[in-house]
Every structure is written in C-alpha cells, then in structure tokens.
Amino acid sequence: MPSVSNKGLSMPQSPIRKLVPFAENAKKKGVKVIHLNIGQPDIKTPQQALDAVKNNTINVLEYSRTEGSEEFRTKIAQYYVKNNIPVSASDIIVTTGGSEALAFAMNTVADTDDEIIIPEPFYANYNGFATACGVKVVPVVSKLEDNFALPPIEDFEKLITPRTKAILICNPGNPTGYLYSKEEIQKLASLVKKHNIFLIADEVYREFTYDNKVHASILKENGLDDHAIIIDSVSKRYSMCGARIGFLVSKNKEFIATALKFAQARLSPPTYAQIASEAALDTPDSYFEEVKTEYVARRNILIAELEKIKGIKIARPQGAFYCIAELPIKDADHFAQWLLEDFRVDNETVMVAPAAGFYATEGLGKNQIRIAYVLDQDSLKRAVHILGEALKSYNG
Incomplete structure (x- = not known):
C-alpha cells in the first residue's frame, strides 16, 4: 500500500473539529448538544x-x-x-x-x-x-x-x-x-x-x-x-x-x-x-454597536456563571468572543469526549474545545478549554450549568 507524506502525518487535528463525530453520535441518539466549541456567530448576516x-x-x-x-x-x-x-x-x-x-x-x-x-x-x-x-x-x-x-x-x-x-x-x-x-x-x-x-x-x-x-x-x-x-x-x-x-x-x-x-x-x-x-461593507456602524453590546452582555453572563463553579479559573476577554477557562481536571480532551459520550442533564450536554491544541508547547493547556460565547444569553447560562454539573460528576 502506498504511504502518505510525513507532512500529512504530522498535520495536527483541529481541537475545534476533532470531536465532531462524538457530537454527531450524541445528536443521533436525540441528545441536544450546546456548542461552546466553535466561533460560529448566531448574529444575523447583514x-x-x-x-x-x-x-x-x-x-x-x-x-x-x-x-x-x-x-x-x-x-x-x-x-x-x-x-x-x-x-x-x-x-x-x-x-x-x-x-x-x-x-x-x-x-x-x-x-x-x-x-x-x-x-x-x-x-x-x-x-x-x-x-x-x-x-x-x-x-x-x-x-x-x-x-x-x-x-x-x-x-x-x-x-x-x-x-x-x-x-x-x-x-x-x-x-x-x-x-x-x-x-x-x-x-x-x-x-x-x-x-x-x-x-x-x-x-x-x-x-x-x-x-x-x-x-x-x-x-x-x-x-x-x-x-x-x-x-x-x-x-x-x-x-x-x-x-x-x-x-x-x-x-x-x-x-x-x-x-x-x-x-x-x-x-x-x-x-x-x-x-x-x-x-x-455598506453595513452601518449601528450594526456593530448592537453586536458589541450583545457580546459584552454575553461575556459578562458567561464570566459571572463560570465564577460560581468551584475550582475554575478564567481569563477576562477584552475583545473577540472567546475565553480560556482552566478546569479542576487533568485532561480536557478526555473530559470533552466524556461530555459528549456519557454525560447528560435532561438529555442535554455541551461541546467544548480542549485548549491543548491551541498551544505549540507540549503539555500546556491540558486542563484548559476554549469557550466561544456566540450563543444567546439563556443558552450560555444553561451550558455553564451543565458544565458545572458535569465537573461534579466527573470529579466525583
């Protein structure tokens, strides 16, 4: 069998997309997956x-x-x-x-x-x-x-x-x-x-x-x-x-x-x-002012809700729509997959992006996740609630 390139073999998987098969399997079983993993805004296109x-x-x-x-x-x-x-x-x-x-x-x-x-x-x-x-x-x-x-x-x-x-x-x-x-x-x-x-x-x-x-x-x-x-x-x-x-x-x-x-x-x-x-490019400035106001509100809710969970450390974003959270766990990759395969609250779970893939230095970010706050405020509250319950169960 012909071999593929070393370059191809060394190509890293996307930490954002590599868990997609597990999310799709959960959805096929009727589970609602709340996506905190990808920066796809829900804001309407102009x-x-x-x-x-x-x-x-x-x-x-x-x-x-x-x-x-x-x-x-x-x-x-x-x-x-x-x-x-x-x-x-x-x-x-x-x-x-x-x-x-x-x-x-x-x-x-x-x-x-x-x-x-x-x-x-x-x-x-x-x-x-x-x-x-x-x-x-x-x-x-x-x-x-x-x-x-x-x-x-x-x-x-x-x-x-x-x-x-x-x-x-x-x-x-x-x-x-x-x-x-x-x-x-x-x-x-x-x-x-x-x-x-x-x-x-x-x-x-x-x-x-x-x-x-x-x-x-x-x-x-x-x-x-x-x-x-x-x-x-x-x-x-x-x-x-x-x-x-x-x-x-x-x-x-x-x-x-x-x-x-x-x-x-x-x-x-x-x-x-x-x-x-x-x-x-003809979009009026008012569009961005409304979007920024919404993202600030989402950020504030996300940070406030995360700070209620024992053991979490959060960096406060000043722009974009992402934050890094450090969780009281050892392996965010395992935790993220476990969320999709094994954990439910009222038949809902969350999908997060393990942060190790956002580092080049081996071993860094292993207990961190990236959260994209591109969902409405109620969905963010629900997602963080599920995340908090998941950490209790996972660590217990």
Whole structure:
C-alpha cells in the first residue's frame, strides 16, 4: 500500500473539529448538544449582503481577477481608511478566507524550516498552516494569570535566530480574547524593525473590542510599512463565515507582488462571495454597536456563571468572543469526549474545545478549554450549568 507524506502525518487535528463525530453520535441518539466549541456567530448576516447575491444579474459565473475585483478592493481600502488605516486597493489581495491569507503570508515570508514566533495559546490552525508551509512555529508563552497579556519583549528577542522571519499575533486574540494595547504593539514594532523581520497581525476581530478599549492596528504604526502584514476576513465581522472571503493587506510592494504569485496558482477568489462581501461593507456602524453590546452582555453572563463553579479559573476577554477557562481536571480532551459520550442533564450536554491544541508547547493547556460565547444569553447560562454539573460528576 502506498504511504502518505510525513507532512500529512504530522498535520495536527483541529481541537475545534476533532470531536465532531462524538457530537454527531450524541445528536443521533436525540441528545441536544450546546456548542461552546466553535466561533460560529448566531448574529444575523447583514441583509444587503444576502440580497446582493439573490438579486444579481450574472449570466456567466466567471473568474474574477486573482487579487479580487478592483471595485471590491477599492471599497475594502475605503473601509480601512475609515478606520484610520491608510491603504490603497493595490495593497490588498482578496483571499479564500483568512485561512488562505495566512497560508499565503507564511509561504511568502518563510522558506522550509524557517521560523515564526507566536505567543501561545494561539488560533489552533496556525499550527496546521505552518506544517503545510514547512515553517517551524516557535512559541512564546503568555499566561492565564496575566490575562494572556503580551509576554515580556525580552522573551521574544531571545528566541530570534537567523531563521526567524516573522512574529505573528492575533489581535484581539483567539482563543484568549486578549486585546493588545498600543504600547504592546509599539514594543513589537520596535523589535521587528531592529531585527529586520515581519510582523503579521491577524485582525479579523477588529470591530469587537470592549470596556471602551480601542483596537491598535499594526498598519497605524509609523515606519512599519515594510514590516507589517495584516490578515483579515469578513467571516466574524459580518457573521459571514460561509462566504470564505479574507484579505491580505500590506504596504510592502515586494511582499504583495510575491504573495500574488501564490494567489495566481489558485486562480481567483469566489465570485458570488465577493459580491456578498462588497455589499456587506455598506453595513452601518449601528450594526456593530448592537453586536458589541450583545457580546459584552454575553461575556459578562458567561464570566459571572463560570465564577460560581468551584475550582475554575478564567481569563477576562477584552475583545473577540472567546475565553480560556482552566478546569479542576487533568485532561480536557478526555473530559470533552466524556461530555459528549456519557454525560447528560435532561438529555442535554455541551461541546467544548480542549485548549491543548491551541498551544505549540507540549503539555500546556491540558486542563484548559476554549469557550466561544456566540450563543444567546439563556443558552450560555444553561451550558455553564451543565458544565458545572458535569465537573461534579466527573470529579466525583
């Protein structure tokens, strides 16, 4: 029998999706599964985005330009300028989701066995993209006790080697919900300029910042044009995860020209999804204010309910819609599977994402879970109640 690649064998499973078969089996038995495991918002997609696809007059569904249509990219640039991020259409490549933007960025800045430093815990698929690109992830640990703030800049600097090509951050963070301050971004900016490497910022949750805190984009930093790369997406911003439209943004012309060659190999991003996403850019600011208000309420309820459970430690999110909770258990992977296979409260259970998959350092996050608060407030209360009862039973 032919063998598969070592790269394929070393490709990590998604901690978010690997438990899906157990959830599906539970549902087939009539169990209601409350999903805390995945960042799929229940917020309604803006109507104008849906109508743009429904009411279009396309007769031939053609390829678009590799970098996305000029009209769409111009409108994206206007969105950034409105957010005080001065870019033009030529600084943007439209991608098939933020995922493809990340893959293009890694392939463009790094060769096989080159290194990218990432604060952990981080979005689990960074591990997968790095494996697929032949890039080594070098983690720098942030701690729950510090609310997952940026680790000391000295911790980054001592990890830089001749093979280091970039530092990658997610701001606000998935899975932590931490929002990097302007001062933290400035420290990173100084470091990448000093060592002549890239700073890649995954900013897909830019709109979702709480407690009167302001998002600090790396492209607002003076003197960082040659170093800064933004990963962005419509998925979370407009509750359009299924559109699979993302953006790669940089004022570094050589980077954009090189990334475009990777984009040409996949021809073009999806046409219908670009139409929907272009229309979504007309969404009024009131939409985001209402969404933020709802997410703050959900966060507050989630934290308040979790704090009632003995032995749980929680980091307080300042953005996005995730939090990391440390449970009084030894193995969150086993606990999460047990929840789906063996535990019920009134024929209901919960699905969580074990946090070990959000770390690159072996052994970290084993007793942590990521919770996505993308459900209505009553569902969150119910889910946390079930989680509390489950911990009593599991530990008993």
